[in-house]
Amino acid sequence: xxxxRRAFFKIxxxxxxxxxxxxxxxxxxxxxxLVAIRTGKQPNGRTRLVIETSRRPSHGIAYPDGNLRITLRxxxxxxxxxxxANTLVSGITSSQSGSSVVINATLTHPVRExxxxxxxxxxxxxxxxxxxxxxxxxAGGAARAGVAPAAASAPAAPVRQVAxxxxxxxxxxDAGHGGKDPGAIGRGGTKEKDVVLRIARKLRDNLSGxxxxxxxxxxxxxxxxxxxxxxxxxxxxxxxxxxxxxANRSRDVKGFSVFTLSDxxxxxxxxxxxxxxxxxxxxxxxxxxxxxxxxxxxLSSLQQTAFEDNSRQFGHRLNGIxxxxxxxxxxxxxxxxxxxxxxxxxxxxxxxxGHLSNRDEERLLNTNSHQDKLVAALRxxxxxxxxxx
Numbered sequence: 468x469x470x471x472r473r474a475f476f477k478i479x480x481x482x483x484x485x486x487x488x489x490x491x492x493x494x495x496x497x498x499x500x501l502v503a504i505r506t507g508k509q510p511n512g513r514t515r516l517v518i519e520t521s522r523r524p525s526h527g528i529a530y531p532d533g534n535l536r537i538t539l540r541x542x543x544x545x546x547x548x549x550x551x552a553n554t555l556v557s558g559i560t561s562s563q564s565g566s567s568v569v570i571n572a573t574l575t576h577p578v579r580e581x582x583x584x585x586x587x588x589x590x591x592x593x594x595x596x597x598x599x600x601x602x603x604x605x606a607g608g609a610a611r612a613g614v615a616p617a618a619a620s621a622p623a624a625p626v627r628q629v630a631x632x633x634x635x636x637x638x639x640x641d642a643g644h645g646g647k648d649p650g651a652i653g654r655g656g657t658k659e660k661d662v663v664l665r666i667a668r669k670l671r672d673n674l675s676g677x678x679x680x681x682x683x684x685x686x687x688x689x690x691x692x693x694x695x696x697x698x699x700x701x702x703x704x705x706x707x708x709x710x711x712x713x714a715n716r717s718r719d720v721k722g723f724s725v726f727t728l729s730d731x732x733x734x735x736x737x738x739x740x741x742x743x744x745x746x747x748x749x750x751x752x753x754x755x756x757x758x759x760x761x762x763x764x765x766l767s768s769l770q771q772t773a774f775e776d777n778s779r780q781f782g783h784r785l786n787g788i789x790x791x792x793x794x795x796x797x798x799x800x801x802x803x804x805x806x807x808x809x810x811x812x813x814x815x816x817x818x819x820x821g822h823l824s825n826r827d828e829e830r831l832l833n834t835n836s837h838q839d840k841l842v843a844a845l846r847x848x849x850x851x852x853x854x855x856x
Contacts, residue, residue, distance in 0.1 A: 499524060501544035501568050502597050506556045508853065511776060513585075513605045514554040516572060519546075519597040523588060526600060533577030537600070539568040555606055576606035594703065635679045636854060639704040639813075642667035642682065643711040646689025651714035653823035655830070660687065662832050663710040666820060669842045670710075674849065699813060705854045706781065707815035708845070712832060713797075714824040721825040722797030723789050723841075725782035726817040777814040777854075785816070785848035792844050794837075797822075814854070818845070 502519040509515050518524070518537065525540040535556075543566075548559040558573040581604045589599040642664040644650035650659025667682060674680045681702045683695045699707045713724070779801065786800045797819070820841055821828040831837040 498566075499539065499542040501539065501542055501546050501561065503549070504546045504559055504561065504570065505549040506551055506554050506559075508551055508554050509603060509777075511605075511780070513603045514556055516556065516602040516604075518570065518600040518602075519595075520600065521597060523590075523598050524600050528581060528586075528602075530578065530580065534574050535572040535578065535602075535604075537570045537572075537602075538564075539570070539600075541566050542568045544568065555604070574606075578604045578606060592700070635677065636705040636849075637679045637681070637702055638674055638849065639681045639683065639699045639702055639707045640667045640670055641695055641699075641707065641709040642684055643709055645684050645687055648689055651712055651823045653714075653829035654718070654826050657823055657829050657833060659712045659714075659823060662712055662823075663820065666838050666841060667710050669838060670708075670845055673842050673846050678849070699815075704813045706849065706852075707813050709815070709817045711817060711819050713819040713822045715822055716824075718824050718826070720797070721822045721828040722795045722800065723786070723821060724797040724800040724802065724819045725785055726802055726819070727778040727782055727815070778816055781814060781848065781852055782816050784852060785818070785844065788847045789841075789844040792840050794840055794844065 500521040502521060503517075504519075505517050507515040507517065516535070516537075518539070520539065520542060524542065527538045527540070529536040529538070543563060545561055545563075545568075548561075550556060550559065555574045555576055555578065556572050557575050559570065561568055561570045563569075581602055585603040587599075587601040589601060591597060642660070644658075644660035644663070646660075648660065650663070652658055664684070664687070668685065671680045671682055671685075679702075681698065681704070683698050684690055782801045786796060790796055821832050823829045823832065
């Protein structure tokens with residue numbers, strides 16, 4: 468049976484609506500189950516508490532005697548907590564109280580009431596089949612008694628899990644563009660897709676001894692944004708790094724810069740670059756050359772709000788290290804914009820290694836010595852960075 472594209476989407480929409488309005492009694496009557504409890508340390512000094520459950524949790528938060536109590540309603544089960552050092556949590560107990568599980572976290576310092584913006588409920592994703600209640604908090608202020616409202620039922624951004632069984636952090640490197648999409652083309656004929664692939668391979672080889680490294684592409688092939696994003700999700704990356712080489716209408720502009728995800732662009736230039744990168748998925752095989760030189764793909768990894776701060780911290784660190792190695796930074800080298808490729812459940816940055824539209828920088832980007840400098844800066848920024856849990 469042949470179904471048109473329009474009919475397919477109509478059927479899909481009606482199916483989704485039917486599911487949304489179907490009776491929920493059978494689902495709501497099921498008892499939730501506590502699966503896991505763990506803590507982590509955030510780069511901004513906050514402590515992260517993650518509670519996994521088999522279904523979306525209904526919960527309340529209280530602050531007795533400066534500590535933290537989480538009540539999971541209609542929930543049963545126990546879990547041995549996994550605690551990391553140097554957080555505000557010194558101990559965790561859980562117990563059954565009627566139809567609820569009560570989790571008490573003993574803190575080394577009292578906390579303020581945790582804002583709703585720092586409370587997230589994450590839906591299952593990737594290899595994680597459970598819901599996760601995520602609380603981020605810091606010390607300070609008087610302990611507040613009482614119960615905070617239950618978190619909204621809408622899912623928030625996913626949080627990274629602890630590194631895989633190997634104990635190594637997972638880095639996914641995305642060499643921008645490829646195949647039918649050459650990316651920016653320098654005055655000397657250098658294609659962005661080629662130079663970023665060479666640097667991506669060097670970075671992979673440099674990291675492989677200490678990290679688990681995956682590349683979205685290691686040859687000259689076209690990948691759309693969804694495919695790149697799916698690869699980052701599949702490998703459950705701790706960091707997603709998309710490598711690009713910029714182009715500017717002004718041939719005098721040059722320098723290294725880092726972009727992170729944001730709903731709004733930090734400036735008009737960042738918005739222009741995001742629009743050009745996001746247009747890459749609309750590029751067809753035919754008549755590709757009619758696009759401006761700036762129009763090029765952006766990699767892929769779906770980043771969400773919970774990871775923006777971590778990504779910016781990494782970008783700030785990378786820019787500082789890059790400058791210390793004598794590599795010129797572009798004016799305002801850390802910017803943000805709504806890049807489709809960075810919307811992933813992992814910290815993610817888009818790195819513009821330089822400008823192919825500048826003759827001097829095009830020449831530099833083709834030299835082994837400059838490529839090695841860039842790789843060394845990226846490696847140093849990754850080493851010692853405080854990744855998310």
